[in-house]
Amino acid sequence: MKKLSKFLKPFALMTAFVLVLVFLQSLSELYLPTLMADIVDKGVMNGDSAYVWKIGGYMLLVAAGGMACSIAASYYSAKVASGFGKNLRSKVFSHVSGFSLHEFDQIGTSSLITRTTNDITQVQQVLVMMLRMMVMAPLMCIGGIIMAVSKDAKLTLVLAVSLPVLILVIVILAKKGLPLFKSMQKKLDGLNRVLRENLTGIRVVRAFNRIEHEKKRFDVANLDLTETAIRVNKLMATLMPIMMIFLNLTTVAIIWFGGIRIDHGHMQVGDLMAFIQYAMQIMFSLVMVSMMFVMIPRAAVSAGRITEVLELTADISDPLAPKQPEAGRGVVEIQDVTFRYPGAELPALSSISFAMKPGETTAIIGGTGSGKSTLVNLLPRFYDIESGRILIDGVDIREMTQDDIRSRIGFVPQQAVLFSGTIAENIRFGKEDATDEEIRHAAKIAQAEDFIEAMPDGYDSIIFQGGSNVSGGQKQRLSIARALVRKPEIYVFDDSFSALDFKTDAKLRAALKAETGDSSVLIVAQRVSTIMDADQIIVLDEGKIAGIGKHRELLETNKVYREIVMSQLSEEEIV
CATH class of the missing domain: 3.40.50.300 (P-loop containing nucleotide triphosphate hydrolases)
Known part of the structure; x- marks a missing residue:
């Protein structure tokens, strides 16, 4: 992935703008639970309706600002990713155009088509996610922890227990998924090869009445890809239920211990509500990370395959000091x-x-x-x-x-x-x-x-x-x-x-x-x-x-x- 980052240079300014927008969106989402805590603790508990309306208005403004930043970030991140994909496809195409027949034989036409289309699309999709989540996820996680500690430091011990376990689960699933993603891309090449051979040779297939044979060949390649995809999806599908279990258990633990601290006068109701919101933000930031772990391994494989093409030098190259025939006509x-x-x-x-x-x-x-x-x-x-x-x-x-x-x-x-x-x-x-x-x-x-x-x-x-x-x-x-x-x-x-x-x-x-x-x-x-x-x-x-x-x-x-x-x-x- 790092080797392809140079294709982002033309969009450096726009990328920086997206990161700033995501940063502002994250700040707005981190600030909202604190405003809600103030409404409960200072407005509702004291029966101060004017304060409720005032802080409620602030909440609406902050939420609207966050929404505007989110929409703008989505638009510009998509624009960056699309431009990146366009430039990368053009570079791969022009690079492949300079290959000798040996390089085409070495990689295979069907694989080159897959790398120029499907693989670049995979990287492009992950780029959109990274632009949005690579700032938001760590900021929401770290910011959520800081804000949760500011509300009640002792209650954060609940998060200190659940978060490491959850991170460990994500890492294990990602390590198991990477080899399967590599296998999927190779099997996609195989499926493309069978399909291309069948379509280009359709006259021969029909002339020799081998339609059923070709169907079986396609079914074998298709089933092989499908089984691998199912294994990957099963593995990654377990991630969300595990996340939700930890999220719900963490919420129950926070309410349980938070209730005890409210009862002893160490915490207010509004702060507990805000603490729950911050815990959810922390957990959902890890959900974002887990989604990236689902997509990044496959994109990393695709990026490696694209880089392999770009780093493959043609056996035949032009001399540094070329000569031109001085005289004659086609001897x-x-x-x-x-x-x-x-x-x-x-x-x-x-x-x-x-x-x-x-x-x-x-x-x-x-x-x-x-x-x-x-x-x-x-x-x-x-x-x-x-x-x-x-x-x-x-x-x-x-x-x-x-x-x-x-x-x-x-x-x-x-x-x-x-x-x-x-x-x-x-x-x-x-x-x-x-x-x-x-x-x-x-x-x-x-x-x-x-x-x-x-x-x-x-x-x-x-x-x-x-x-x-x-x-x-x-x-x-x-x-x-x-x-x-x-x-x-x-x-x-x-x-x-x-x-x-x-x-x-x-x-x-x-x-x-x-x-x-x-x-x-x-x-x-x-x-x-x-x-x-x-x-x-x-x-x-x-x-x-x-x-x-x-x-x-x-x-x-x-x-x-x-x-x-x-x-x-x-x-x-x-x-």
């Missing part, structure tokens, strides 16, 4: 590159070397798991290589800023991703200041113009979340248009033509050749027909280069490539 050299995923025993890629030049198309083909997508993820520096070098126009990408690297690349991922918004907004995602003419031109090259214009609102047609209202081929073409609109030096197409029919594929490749003539083009493909005309074809097999050359050359000399070709094309098509 890429991959020199003896080896890469392995974190925790993997064997490298995913070993000793990869080749070059890409402007105006040429380089194609990568290979079997499943050969490392094709891994290789293209290294070029925009989504992962860092283990050894070797990747150069863009003679500069190692580790000596360039990530923004500089990625601004030179038009990347079309293997899984086409669209965002909720219009078609124009999705294409403009590739270039923020793209004109309408540039958007239409990119869509035309990507063979998306016909289906876009056939839609009711054309380029202003809405794309649903995840592109659920367009087909797989349409999503791929819009993703390609998004890359084309930025006119980069390097194009990377990661199996981006798989959902296209052969006719559209051929037309798209022909249009691309004219459009990307001055750029380096890297195509990863499963279909041989997509890459037959490439200037160089790189054949990957088990993370290693099995051959480099043109189609005819590889067909004659490379066994791996020949097997891939024979499995896809007929004798007539091969030639």
